[in-house]
Amino acid sequence: MFDKILFPTDFSDVAAKALQYVKQLRETGGREVVVLHVIDQSNLELLSSYSTIGDYITIEKEIDKRASEEIGIISNELRQLGFTVKERIEKGIPRRVVLKVADEENPSVIVVGSHGKSNLEEMLLGSISEKVVRKSRHPVLVIKR
């Protein structure tokens, strides 16, 4: 029932809190975690309009590198608890990518923080967790700030 967990993270404080719940699910048969980080396309577009091509490439590489490092730390913590871990770093619109990956991975449950870092998007469109709760066909555990 909690066998395969999809954990989307933007590395925010609420996501860190949600990670504690993911770990706890190990005790109730949690076996595999897909850790997903979405690099927000709109941030990249904003960045590209304010920087030279050279700067942009440098900064994008830096963003990719940091995402890999952060997701690696999370994966290690989960592996130490006995989980099988799959890492996915995607670029796109976070709420859409989370739903797309949920469709592809078909998790038993999605564990997600109620609010993320992207306050502008949340103000305009509602939080990602609300979209996921509304649109996903999978159970969703929402952890609050």
Add this chain to the structure above:
Amino acid sequence: MFDKILFPTDFSDVAAKALQYVKQLRETGGREVVVLHVIDQSNLELLSSYSTIGDYITIEKEIDKRASEEIGIISNELRQLGFTVKERIEKGIPRRVVLKVADEENPSVIVVGSHGKSNLEEMLLGSISEKVVRKSRHPVLVIKR
């Protein structure tokens, strides 16, 4: 982390599915379940406008009796698994009552079905689970239809 569970149920199929998840949480330290059923005030008002006082009292008693019976069946199932169970039957507006009871009971997690029986309310106001996810300060596990 999943110590005290609030389980609001309208006795629908989705709520029955959510109950299976509540049971599963026993394995990860679930100890106490508050089973909540809200008798929808708007249904009672509708009923009162279409029936004589005598009929209304009879039907309201019947509604109360059925709610007690249904919640009793759920409680027994949970007690057999070793949970401590508290039953609450309330009258009011379901989404408000769920949030009020969550404030009073301070559960570790709320487990709720994504959609209930009251399709009219959901069409007008969105589903109860969405309101609970948005407004509650507690973690919410939403089980989909």
